[in-house]
Amino acid sequence: MEFRQLQYALQIAAERNFSRAADKLHIAQPSLSQQLSKLEKELGVVLFQRNTSSVELTYAGQVFVEKAGAILSAVELLRQEMSDISQLRTGSVVVGSMPITGAHLLPHVLPVFKRKYADIEITLLEDTSMNLEKLTAVGQTDLSLLSLPLEVPVLTYEVLGEERIDLAVPAEHPLSARQASGERTQLEELKDEPFIVLKEGQGFRTMTMELCQAAGFEPRIVFESNNMETVQSLVAAGMGVTLVPHFIARAPRSEFVPVYLPLAEPVPSRTLVIAYRKGRYMSKAAEAFIETFKSVVAGLQ
Template sequence: MELRQLQYVIQIAKDKNFSRAAEKLHIAQPSLSQQLTKLEKELGVLLFRRTTNSVELTHAGEAFVRRAQTILDTVEQLKQEMDDMALMRRGRLVVGSLPITGSQILPLVLPVFGGQYPQIEITLIEDTSSRLEQLTASGETDLSLLTLPLQEPSLAWEPLIEEEICLAVPLGHPLAGRTSPVPMRELAEEPFIVLKKGQGFRQITYNLCEQAGFSPRVVFESSNIETVQSLVAGGMGIAFVPKMLTRPQESEFAPAYLRLTEPEASRTLVIASRKGRYLSKAAEAFIETMKTTVARYYSL
């Protein structure tokens, strides 16, 4: 039995026609028929019922196709694993990222990774949390930088960093000069500025408020955390902001930032990939580079 014979049987089963299968396999139809007959004799069973108009799998053929597909998938994965050393010298990774979070982390990570693996091309996709989860689940990105909680059950993840979430208030707000952490329950009547639906940090805001026993009174929504902070600085409401995205206090458009408590507020940045997907050595190297670089630069 040869691997090519497994491929022949699978193709015939898909097309249910010897001529179409032979065309796709780039072999002559008589050669395909001969190979099938040879295989059936070796196995001692018929794999197909042949009529003048159709080709149908027998019960034995159905079992054979299932096993053959598993074998070919395993062989393909083996080839990919064995090619890993070559991929480290020449390859491509597609990395998904939240736009603002990525702008803080990827400029630190990409130069380090590029210096170690100059022949690996990185393609960056920036999108909303929900869209990135879909792209990662479908295999359109190899890895994605996301925040918990993830909504897509087919994703696996490993933590990158636990980051504090700050409360942003206008400089003229009664809380602005406070030095002690602010209990969440004190914010129940405050006007909130939040990100629009599809953004993972929006759900974090709602979750924190719900844990404190209230729903946020939303007065503005934006697709950009920088716009959210500008609206806060302009006196339009309050907002939660990841610590790494806070603005320098000397900035003209910086709100006041306070710590939160009861519950303490944080978010978990993770590196997500599709469950069961083989990660190349290049992908594993990128994950390790991201972990070590982020640990070096951020102590949140």
């Protein structure tokens, strides 16, 4: 059994897809399949059930992935502890980030961090919140920018802060006049509005659905996108309304800009966190990144 085979199996388990796993690992898909077959033959078990639409873990695969994740985490722990013992100023941190949230926060954080820790390498991994939780759980990231609640129980977190949720409407929408008046909008008022939302698998879509349901209605979804910028542009073009995290709402964008309105008390918000695996050794580089992130985000609120 080779160390790289453990990494390959974990990546396949995270992606549930050989092609995506091969892309993330930067190897050819036939090579990945060959290595997995070699591993399964050596172990005498089938780790993954393959079909035309998905790849699923067998029971043996579940046990293997859990143990392999622990082995890789132990190796990384040893490497990081030795690095810290040697008191090197160099280091590396793999940071997972939700693409849109990261796009509006990391440009504030990374320059500050690099000025203070010029020799620490930061590797950024962008994915949906659901996938980031899985990747963080198996050690593919040292830490990840996410929002509560977390679904994977082996993760813990440090709170960055609360981010309010705003309403976005087209400029010609009757509610847009409230921007000048300061009148706040109740979520219940949106029950008959067409909604544009993110696609399933993204944490903020789940939050949007839950906020609407708590207000007593199911949002009438007319369009979905993987990209929050697209969602906002479609709102600006008059196709519907949406909810937007405040850090994203306040950032400059393209010519298609909707009107942003604060919602009524109690103002909905999401809790942004830096998440990492419970019990994972936290390197000095990762600790420094967390402290820098917390300090910068506090200054933006």
